[in-house]
């Protein structure tokens with residue numbers, strides 16, 4: 187197992203900080219504590235080489251989980267092991283084997299070319315010269331960054347910066363990689379190329395990866411397995427198909443009509459999602475979908491019909507809507 | 511020994527960054543050192559010419575000028591550049607997170623990048639010093655120090671740089687508890703300026719007070735090294751000074767460790 191999490195709970199205790207210096211001094215002696223439950227009794231384990239998607243709405247606790255697994259913060263109770271180490275003990279032996287990339291934070295030096303930061307990371311992680319050159323040249327080739335490595339980071343586009351961050355994170359060939367919203371704010375093209383890169387990287391380097399993302403496209407193309415967090419509680423852990431099986435109680439039938447039909451007539455079968463002149467999409471109960479489809483075929487002038495699952499995005503939204 | 515590589519890379523990366531910003535960097539450097547020297551120069555010139563004495567507290571005008579000239583050069587090197595505020599902000603704004611995952615301690619990282627900036631400041635300082643010497647050789651007539659004392663001087667100044675840096679680092683830990691630490695850092699800077707001899711030579715203080723200063727690190731940051739250059743210090747005293755600084759470095763280091771460990775338990779990595 188690459189990662190094992192048992193009964194992990196995190197409660198943020200922050201002290202109410204008052205503005206100004208006198209407020210600060212006062213708060214040294216008398217402090218009002220604010221508690222915030224971010225994770226509650228989380229259990230899961232992840233095998234070597236798995237690519238797991240971590241999903242949940244804003245504030246669900248995704249970043250908190252990644253911070254604990256990186257040893258940045260301490261858990262309140264419970265335990266976690268990454269490659270056999272407790273991350274918050276901050277052993278160099280573990281630190282040399284994982285990496286974390288955060289969409290909103292950068293580790294590269296802003297005023298310097300990315301390559302300068304790479305050189306520093308090379309020494310921090312004690313990567314051998316030959317290995318370093320090989321990795322930089324391979325990764326920058328795939329990510330199409332070869333001629334961007336010598337430009338100051340602040341002059342790069344958002345997408346290029348994220349690609350440089352990815353290379354930086356992979357210089358020491360980590361066994362475990364955490365990606366917290368790596369595609370946030372990027373244009374579709376950059377998102378796609380990063381997605382493609384991660385897919386090949388995971389399959390070639392056999393790196394264990396946890397990815398959080400707002401974009402279900404990221405999760406769908408990359409992760410066979412997903413973990414769903416909702417307000418700090420683990421809601422689901424399993425395959426993407428499993429999510430569909432468990433939560434998708436509905437299917438979508440879309441029909442192409444030979445000639446115009448009154449839309450009203452379809453409402454007896456399900457809810458209309460979309461319609462235009464000769465095209466209609468209705469949401470129906472999953473277990474009745476085939477029966478309804480054949481009834482539709484019998485009663486309407488239909489030239490083409492398909493039945494599909496509702497989109498994963500829709501399902502996830504439903505899960506969170508229900509829990510509210 | 512493999513750490514040499516990462517340390518020197520921290521130094522060179524910082525130097526590269528400084529060169530990206532050379533104009534503002536050098537401007538600031540000359541402003542800090544130069545302005546202060548100019549003020550002191552005019553002030554003491556006026557004092558001497560108004561009071562019509564040739565010596566104050568054993569300082570002739572030439573000695574006084576030399577004092578503040580040395581003070582400017584040494585200060586530029588040993589100044590902590592208020593690195594405590596930078597580190598403190600890193601703690602407060604969550605920038606610290608990325609350093610916590612590196613297999614290199616935050617202290618080492620900060621020290622060696624800090625040293626990178628200092629090396630550039632030292633070189634600039636030395637070049638300016640040489641130019642001033644060539645331009646006004648008469649000021650340096652009194653400047654006679656043995657090579658051995660000069661070597662001890664270098665060691666002492668390096669140690670006082672470390673002390674000053676560590677003091678800032680120590681105070682930066684308050685960011686784990688407080689939102690605003692700039693006032694703590696400014697207070698430290700004020701203490702340092704007053705007690706190091708940056709504002710007036712320390713022998714202007716009453717003798718009892720002056721004696722107490724010998725056991726605190728501040729005196730060794732400026733006043734003491736200047737006195738070495740002025741040829742007023744016995745070699746044994748320099749060893750004593752180096753000893754005092756070493757003791758303080760150890761004390762401050764352990765205090766820092768304590769606060770760092772306690773503070774880290776509270777760290778929540780905001781903004782990530």
Ligand SMILES: Nc1ncnc2c1ncn2[C@@H]1O[C@H](COP(=O)(O)OP(=O)(O)O)[C@@H](O)[C@H]1O
Nearest residue numbers: 198222224244245246247248249250778779780
């Ligand atoms: N540094 C912090 N201090 C106090 N509360 C926090 C901190 N970081 C996050 N939280 C709270 O913990 C919960 C989980 O946050 P987070 O892990 O960032 O969620 P996500 O990444 O899924 O959006 C949220 O309610 C958030 O307000």
Ligand SMILES: [Mg+2]
Nearest residue numbers: 248249250782
């Ligand atoms: Mg988050």
